[in-house]
Amino acid sequence: MGEKANLTSETEGQSPRLKFVPQAQIQRVLQAELKPLDRAAILADLFRINALYMISQAGSGHIGSSFSCLDILTYLWTIEMKHPNRPEESEFDLFFSSKGHDSPAVYAAMTGLGRLDFELIHELRRLGGLPGHPDVSTPGIVTNTGSLGMGVAKARGMIIAARLNKKKARAFVITGDGELQEGQIWESLQPTANGGFGEITLIVDHNKIQSDTWVKDVSDLGDLEAKFRAFGWETARCDGHDFAQIEAVFTRFRGITNKPKVLIADTRKGQGVSFMQMLTTTEDGTYYKFHSGAPSHMHYAEAFEELETSLRGKMQTGGAQALSAALDFSEADQRPRPAPQNPQKLIAAYGDELVRLAAKHPELVALDADLVLDTGLIPFSRQYPERFIECGIAEQDMVSTAGGLALMGKLPIVHSFACFLSTRPNEQIYNNATEKTKIIYVGSLAGLLPAGPGHSHQSVRDISCLGAVPGLTLIEPCNEQETRLALRWAVEESKESVYIRLVSIPSETPFELPADYALVPGRGVTLRPGRDALVFAYGPTMLAPACRAAEALAGENVSVQVVNFPWLNRVDTHWLKSALDGIATVLILDDHLRDQGLGEKLTAALAEQGLADGRRIVRKGLTDTPLCGRNDEILAHYRFDPASLAEDIKRAISGASGNAI
């Protein structure tokens, strides 16, 4: 869930050399005379070192949950499973992680075991490399995860297919513990028991810390074993870092074929690195700091040292002294990561403005889905704890709770990532809307960037999913100033419900809003004047390259107007008419799919008003599932970098682009 992707600003001086375990070293462990459980323990630590490498090299990734599940994962891949993820065989076992954000662990194991091209460890979260969350385009990955709670249902579908195909198959699925807050998990359990799906084994990686903090403090899970038993599942519980216990559970499970089984594995988040197993206290409060993002240089070095010590210890006790003596690491330069200069931080501005408004508005209540660190809610939650409702990873529950609050006169403000908030509780948002109450929804991590987490987190479909909800105004601010204005407008002026779409990455914003700028629904604001073409865009991700492209084109005597149009489903057609006066070429940039984004709405409005007559209109946006990669390479891939954009603007002006680019 949490995604502080690419947020690490490396100001600590020279980048360190990063170490990884080369494949040959892993091969030696695989070929050595070792007891299987000792080998698995050693391999798990080797994989931890490589997962640490991958995340540090990528600049982001989920290290805590990768480490907590690696022992069980290694046991499964090296001891338990037959023909893992090879459904072409007549007998096979399926493995996938439902939580998905532990993908560095999965990749470390798969590359280490020769199931995946080893060189890919250098390409985590890169275009053409290993996606931030699992994707079936990677060989050996059987399903896309990263949207939580889908694992049991997907496994059941796979096993039903295997049954129909008369194949002998089992499925091993890892979930997080915070993930169990999702309703879909429980929706899936009883049918899986009813169907006698003994082929399915769920492993709850019960590390007891979710995105922000302890599970028990976010939304306590109660008696997990009693729950699973009540849903007809066979349960087991063990220390998820004790290989003998793990083996005992899976040995017992093998004999149970008439019902699904769950292992509640008591694990430690960040297992292997002492300081990644605990919460960190700073002036902001006490939170878990190693859920996502990448470790600092100092933390990297300390973590590596601990892991190496642990590894050598296991080699000693496992009777692999020779391996330890010959143990050698490869090194790679940490690649430079482009960091924005003097970035605008919309989330922080949002959080600060929320606290200000809360003082004036006692009716204001904030709801969160385990993302206080990512949605700017820490100040509010500390200052107004009685008006702060932590719902856990339970978006449907959160949105309907907000509905109940609004019906009783409160002004609920609901927070999550845009990708989840616009989809998982979509029917609940509509249901609230039919009651004509006022609710504010704030979807952060909106748009194409950060591109590192991959399509489960890149929210490029939320305008589509929410744009037609009656009485819901969608707005996306472009900088800190507009973020504050948007929240203020939503709380104090709007009669309707509002969805505020927030870009989470710190963004360079080569533009300024007028000092006297005020939001007027359906009206844009000119950031740069121009006469040869008018570019409509919204949010920092598109407005920054648009302004840079316009600046570059100015040097070529091409004069491009850039308009910030923050209203994603409202158009003031009178304003639009005046804005287009004298303009022959219009480009509309969507930080969204082309389908059902702002471009479609603005273009339709233009045509209905007769404003399309004689004008070239070009819409730019995504046309397929967004790719994962580093932000700059993804922008360039989709031709949203300033240079490509400048070319496309020129093509539009010349009439060469014809249809959409």
Add this chain to the structure above:
Amino acid sequence: MGEKANLTSETEGQSPRLKFVPQAQIQRVLQAELKPLDRAAILADLFRINALYMISQAGSGHIGSSFSCLDILTYLWTIEMKHPNRPEESEFDLFFSSKGHDSPAVYAAMTGLGRLDFELIHELRRLGGLPGHPDVSTPGIVTNTGSLGMGVAKARGMIIAARLNKKKARAFVITGDGELQEGQIWESLQPTANGGFGEITLIVDHNKIQSDTWVKDVSDLGDLEAKFRAFGWETARCDGHDFAQIEAVFTRFRGITNKPKVLIADTRKGQGVSFMQMLTTTEDGTYYKFHSGAPSHMHYAEAFEELETSLRGKMQTGGAQALSAALDFSEADQRPRPAPQNPQKLIAAYGDELVRLAAKHPELVALDADLVLDTGLIPFSRQYPERFIECGIAEQDMVSTAGGLALMGKLPIVHSFACFLSTRPNEQIYNNATEKTKIIYVGSLAGLLPAGPGHSHQSVRDISCLGAVPGLTLIEPCNEQETRLALRWAVEESKESVYIRLVSIPSETPFELPADYALVPGRGVTLRPGRDALVFAYGPTMLAPACRAAEALAGENVSVQVVNFPWLNRVDTHWLKSALDGIATVLILDDHLRDQGLGEKLTAALAEQGLADGRRIVRKGLTDTPLCGRNDEILAHYRFDPASLAEDIKRAISGASGNAI
């Protein structure tokens, strides 16, 4: 859930007079000297008679679930609750039904108890009357339900607000048992226990029959009490038709204030009428036939007689012989209901075509969410039981199961109502789409009609919610022929996933498709030629009035072309260009909200292609939450009846309509 709304074709001769209990009779019972439990039992039967009346008069409604919950509902409203649904008081109790389709029971009680204008009993499912599912526009209704599973979360929101407002409040929420298959229920339970919400009491109306058949045969619920206990709830179980037992439970519950409570009430669906308590066997199989729809004349008369006998019995044993002697009913004519002549039945055609295709395509697997009667799946489920997966009311689970099936090479076809399928599992549909597998989704009950169930079931937002899913083609057929073609195209030709949007009501279709008609993505087909204006529409609900309007205008020498454009998110711009040759005025009709419907997409495509130049383009569609009412009055309300449409076409041609109508 199930909605065979307005499907009853009354071919049994003369309409009967319908009887109801006038308010004065109810008043006499309220004022008589009776023991409270005896009074409640008598009142419950009076309310049953009025619920039967309302549903028979409306022509549709959920009679089985209304009857099963009426005893508990009457106990709550007459004995347990203080200031029901009056949050303006300092101490109050909230009541609502989470399942929502038992609204006739709620209305019967509220009108009978003087909480709601009694005359409204004649106006169930009518424009300006009582909505098919609860809506807050009705005085005393505190929340909108009909979308299942939201009740616990909404109640918690309301109680949190009451706590913040320092008010003493409790909430009593009725759920169905089938409703417990929804994940949101379980998502909500643990947080409600964690917060110590002793104010909340859930009543599971455990009548053991869901929309189609026995709950245990659809998706067995397992040990319900163990489940609720595992989630931290206090549980009780009793006969939901035994007032003494009901009283004992609520008396005990009053003393438990530190945790939420659930009564699992063993009830009988259709309680009070013997033949409404059982499944019915016909040549189609054995199903429950009184979930929705209205009883036939014969069933009405028999049901009334049974209820009257029961009522008089209760009056006798309750010591109210005088009341029984004076018992008198009022009568009303059953209003005529417009019935389509020789209607096209898209659902039946769909179901038949599915069976044909299944014979050729062994990879085809069908999934259902407790709506086999409504989605045309009976033939398939009987002929291919091994390839039929009944998921229960668990749309997220169903869609992710389909995802798993597709990953293993199957072709899953997923069925539910469009309103639920496009929203509840929206993130799951997207997740499947990112895997680039092929899945067919079939959303029935699509569009504005039937209008009787109200906005929870009127699917006018599904194009918006699904139209931008990458690799998902949306198509809506207009008659039986095109329905068969659409399914065939989806199964045999489309490389991508497909969403088939199906109108469920039998529809008159005053048009025919060419005999050699074949589906070509993005291309429409002319149903009537014309030159003064071109009307684009899709599906029978809009194409029928469009063709009728064109016919009427032909008599006025206005020549209107009508094009069936079944592709909701695909446009062949070359075809579009040729289709518009010589046409100056274009109207696009959306059986959907104007926002993000076909109109927006077609208009944007026209403008991008320079085809908007010099043309008047008018889009018609909904601009707000759809109203509930009889189909003909709702069409007229939104000016989609042929006469209004003809006027609007003329206005468009004359250029008078300016912006959208």
